[in-house]
Amino acid sequence: MSLIVQKYGGTSVGTVERIEAVAEKVVGFRAAGHQVVVVVSAMSGETNRLIDLARAIHDAPDSREMDVLISTGEQVTIALLAIALQKWGCEARSYTGSQVRILTDSAHSKARIEEIDTDRMRADLDAGRVVVVAGFQGVDASGNITTLGRGGSDTTAVALAAALKADECQIYTDVDGVYTTDPRVEPRARRLDRITFEEMLEMASQGSKVLQIRSVEFAGKYKVPLRVLHSFQEGPGTLITLEDDDNMEKPVVSGIAFNRDEAKVTIQGIPDHPGVAYQILGPISEANIEVDVIVQNFAEDGSASLSFTVHRNDLKKAGEVLATVAAQLGAKSTTTDDRIAKLAIVGVGMRSHAGVAAKMFKALADENINIQMISTSEIKVTVVIEEKYLELAVRSLHAAFELEEMDRVE
Amino acid sequence: MSLIVQKYGGTSVGTVERIEAVAEKVVGFRAAGHQVVVVVSAMSGETNRLIDLARAIHDAPDSREMDVLISTGEQVTIALLAIALQKWGCEARSYTGSQVRILTDSAHSKARIEEIDTDRMRADLDAGRVVVVAGFQGVDASGNITTLGRGGSDTTAVALAAALKADECQIYTDVDGVYTTDPRVEPRARRLDRITFEEMLEMASQGSKVLQIRSVEFAGKYKVPLRVLHSFQEGPGTLITLEDDDNMEKPVVSGIAFNRDEAKVTIQGIPDHPGVAYQILGPISEANIEVDVIVQNFAEDGSASLSFTVHRNDLKKAGEVLATVAAQLGAKSTTTDDRIAKLAIVGVGMRSHAGVAAKMFKALADENINIQMISTSEIKVTVVIEEKYLELAVRSLHAAFELEEMDRVE
Numbered sequence: 001m002s003l004i005v006q007k008y009g010g011t012s013v014g015t016v017e018r019i020e021a022v023a024e025k026v027v028g029f030r031a032a033g034h035q036v037v038v039v040v041s042a043m044s045g046e047t048n049r050l051i052d053l054a055r056a057i058h059d060a061p062d063s064r065e066m067d068v069l070i071s072t073g074e075q076v077t078i079a080l081l082a083i084a085l086q087k088w089g090c091e092a093r094s095y096t097g098s099q100v101r102i103l104t105d106s107a108h109s110k111a112r113i114e115e116i117d118t119d120r121m122r123a124d125l126d127a128g129r130v131v132v133v134a135g136f137q138g139v140d141a142s143g144n145i146t147t148l149g150r151g152g153s154d155t156t157a158v159a160l161a162a163a164l165k166a167d168e169c170q171i172y173t174d175v176d177g178v179y180t181t182d183p184r185v186e187p188r189a190r191r192l193d194r195i196t197f198e199e200m201l202e203m204a205s206q207g208s209k210v211l212q213i214r215s216v217e218f219a220g221k222y223k224v225p226l227r228v229l230h231s232f233q234e235g236p237g238t239l240i241t242l243e244d245d246d247n248m249e250k251p252v253v254s255g256i257a258f259n260r261d262e263a264k265v266t267i268q269g270i271p272d273h274p275g276v277a278y279q280i281l282g283p284i285s286e287a288n289i290e291v292d293v294i295v296q297n298f299a300e301d302g303s304a305s306l307s308f309t310v311h312r313n314d315l316k317k318a319g320e321v322l323a324t325v326a327a328q329l330g331a332k333s334t335t336t337d338d339r340i341a342k343l344a345i346v347g348v349g350m351r352s353h354a355g356v357a358a359k360m361f362k363a364l365a366d367e368n369i370n371i372q373m374i375s376t377s378e379i380k381v382t383v384v385i386e387e388k389y390l391e392l393a394v395r396s397l398h399a400a401f402e403l404e405e406m407d408r409v410e
Numbered sequence: 411m412s413l414i415v416q417k418y419g420g421t422s423v424g425t426v427e428r429i430e431a432v433a434e435k436v437v438g439f440r441a442a443g444h445q446v447v448v449v450v451s452a453m454s455g456e457t458n459r460l461i462d463l464a465r466a467i468h469d470a471p472d473s474r475e476m477d478v479l480i481s482t483g484e485q486v487t488i489a490l491l492a493i494a495l496q497k498w499g500c501e502a503r504s505y506t507g508s509q510v511r512i513l514t515d516s517a518h519s520k521a522r523i524e525e526i527d528t529d530r531m532r533a534d535l536d537a538g539r540v541v542v543v544a545g546f547q548g549v550d551a552s553g554n555i556t557t558l559g560r561g562g563s564d565t566t567a568v569a570l571a572a573a574l575k576a577d578e579c580q581i582y583t584d585v586d587g588v589y590t591t592d593p594r595v596e597p598r599a600r601r602l603d604r605i606t607f608e609e610m611l612e613m614a615s616q617g618s619k620v621l622q623i624r625s626v627e628f629a630g631k632y633k634v635p636l637r638v639l640h641s642f643q644e645g646p647g648t649l650i651t652l653e654d655d656d657n658m659e660k661p662v663v664s665g666i667a668f669n670r671d672e673a674k675v676t677i678q679g680i681p682d683h684p685g686v687a688y689q690i691l692g693p694i695s696e697a698n699i700e701v702d703v704i705v706q707n708f709a710e711d712g713s714a715s716l717s718f719t720v721h722r723n724d725l726k727k728a729g730e731v732l733a734t735v736a737a738q739l740g741a742k743s744t745t746t747d748d749r750i751a752k753l754a755i756v757g758v759g760m761r762s763h764a765g766v767a768a769k770m771f772k773a774l775a776d777e778n779i780n781i782q783m784i785s786t787s788e789i790k791v792t793v794v795i796e797e798k799y800l801e802l803a804v805r806s807l808h809a810a811f812e813l814e815e816m817d818r819v820e
Contacts, residue, residue: 016463016467050486053426053486054493056426057426057490057497058493058494058496058497062492062493062496064503065489065493065504068485068488068489068492068504069489069493072482075478075481078478079464079476079479080463080464080467080479083464083468083471083472083476084467084468086468086471086475093474094475094478096555099553099554099555145509
C-alpha cells in the first residue's frame, strides 16, 4: 500500500461528467489498496467567470477580496468530487485550504506555503477515507483566505505530498507525459519515461508548459517523485525524479525545448568600458521588462554591441527605453527583431560529454540555419535563430541526437 | 452614531449592478455616521445552480459536502460587495461564517448558532471599516462548514445584531414593510409602522412570508429591534419591536393573515372516550405529517367527530393513514377537503378587548360565509372557510376592523 497525492486540473474537472470520471479513477486506486489524497482546481472557466464579476465592479479589485472570491472555485469542486466519490461507495471528505490547514504568508494572490497541518488528513486516511483538498489556496496566520496564484494547484499537490511524505505525486493533465519535444512540430517526438527535476525545469522554462515551474522546484527541493499523466487515457506518463546515477545508458540530451514568445533587441557601437552593460540593462529592468538571453560582442573598431531578448509584448517599451539610453551613450544604432525563435537542447548527460554544443551547431549549419545568439548552462545549450527555421531546426536536432530512437532504461 | 446590522437577500444582490446599488446605500449610512455590518445572501439563482450540480451527480448528496458546496454562494457575494464598497472609497472587509467565527452545532444544512465571536468585527468597526458577513453559514467546533438552512441569512443578521448589541437590525427585501394584509387581495391594505414580535410571528406563520419565523423568534428573544425595508425604495419600513405599553391608541387588530396551503381532514362517528384523539393523531404524526388547526365536536348520538388541517401536499398520505385508523376505531366515515382556506386576525390589542372574535364572526356572517373551524390564541383568532370566499372574507374583515383607516402612533 502506498500513499499517493493526485492533482486534477480545471479541464479534468470541467463538467459534472468529468468529475464523475475522476471519481471512478480515484476509486480504482483505492481498490488497488492505495491511500489517496486528491487536489483539484476550479472547474474550467469558473475562475475567469468570477474574475469577470469582480472586474465588472472595479478595475483593480482588492487582492484580499479577490482571494475570498476566487477561492470559491476550488471549494465547489472539492464538494462535488467528494459527493461523486460517495456515490461510488467510497468514503471521502473535502477540505478547503483553510480547513486543512495550509498556512501561507499574507501575500494575497501570490502567497507562499509556510506550513501544512497533516493531522486531519492522516486521521481520514487511516479511517479509509479519500481526502479531497482545494488546490491553489491557503490561509494566513490571521485567518485570511489566500491564493497561491494561478496554476498553484500543482504546488498544493506537491506541498501536500512533501508534508505527508507521499510515495508519489501524480499530476493529471491533458497530455500523457513529457515529450522529447513538441509533437506538433516533430511527429516523431517521444514520451520520456523519466526526466530529472533539473531537466524538467529547463524544459518548462523554455516553454514546455506541462507543469508549473514552481511545483517542479518544490518537488525537487523536497525530493517528491512527481509523475505527469493523462487524465482520461491509460499510460505510465513521465516520472520526474532525482538524477539516477546508476543509469549508465543515460542519454546526453533528453529533449528539445523552444518558444516563439521572445524578440531580440540590439544596440551597436557602444563604448567598450566597464559599466556599459549595466547602463543599458538597468533602465530596462527599471521599466519592469524581463530579459532572457544576453550576448555581448566586439566589433573590429573596438566598439561593442549588446543583444538581448525580451518577451514580445515588451518589445515596444524596450525599444523606447533603449532609444533614450542609446542617445546618452552615443551608440551607433539600435535594432529590434521580433521574428526570432529560441531553441534549446536539455540534458543532464551533457555535463560529462564534450562536444554536445558542437554537435548542435553542426546540425544547424548542415541546414544552413544561422545562429544569432548562443547561451549555455550546465545542462542546456540555447540558441536564437530566425523564426522561420524553427520547425526545421527542431526536427534536425531531434534526429541528430537520436531522440526518436532512444530506449531509455527504466 | 449607531451600530446597524443590515441584511440584503438574494434578489437585492442578484446582479453586479444591484451589488453596486447596495454598496451605494451602505456608503450613505456610513456617511450619516453609522457603523454598519452587512449580511448578504447568495446572488439569486446561485444556490439552486450549485444544488443542481450536486444533484446531477447524486440523488441524495451528503449534507456535510452540500454545506461546503452551497456556502460558496454567499462567499462570492461578500467579496463582490466588499470590492464595490472599496470602489466607493469605503473601507470594507469580508468574512465567511467560519472567519467571523459563527460557531454552530454540527447539524449540517440546518445548523443552529451557538456562539458568535465579535472581536474581529469590533476591531474593523472601530477602525472605520464596513464589515461584510456571509449569511446562512457557520462553522462547527471541528471546523466543518455548516449552513443554517435556506433563508437563514435573516437569522445570521439578527444573531450578529444581538451579539454586537446593535441598535437596529434592518432586513432589506422586495416589499416596503409588513402590511395589514396581502395588498394583492385587499388593495387598501396599509403598511404598518410598527408591529410586535408576537404579532409578526403569528402573521408569518399564517403565510405573510416577509421574514423567516426563526429570525423573528431570535430577535424577540434577544430584544433586537428589527426593521423590514425595501432594498431599492426609500421609506421607513416596518419596525418590529417589543410591545409598547405606553401606546394607548394601540389598535385591537394589527393585520389579517391567510393561506391556501392547507386541506381539511374529518373523521366522524368515533367513540367518545379518552385517548381517541391520540389514537387518530399519533399515526398521523408518525407518518411525519404536520397538523395545524384541530377541532373536536360531539354529535347528537354521543359519538364524536374530529377535524384537522394538514398541508395540501400531505393530504393524500393523511387520507390513507386515516382510513386505516377509522377501520380500527369503527368510525362512521372519513372525508377530506382541499378547497379550504385559513384566515386569522392578529393583534396584541385583542388580549384586553372582549368581543373581537364575535366581531369577526359577525363580519363573516354578514357576507354569508360559513365558518368550518375555529381556533383561538391570546393574540389571534383563526377560522377555516371555503376557499372561494377567501378574498371576500379578507376584505370584509379589513373593513370591519378599520385597518385601512387606522393611523398608528409611532
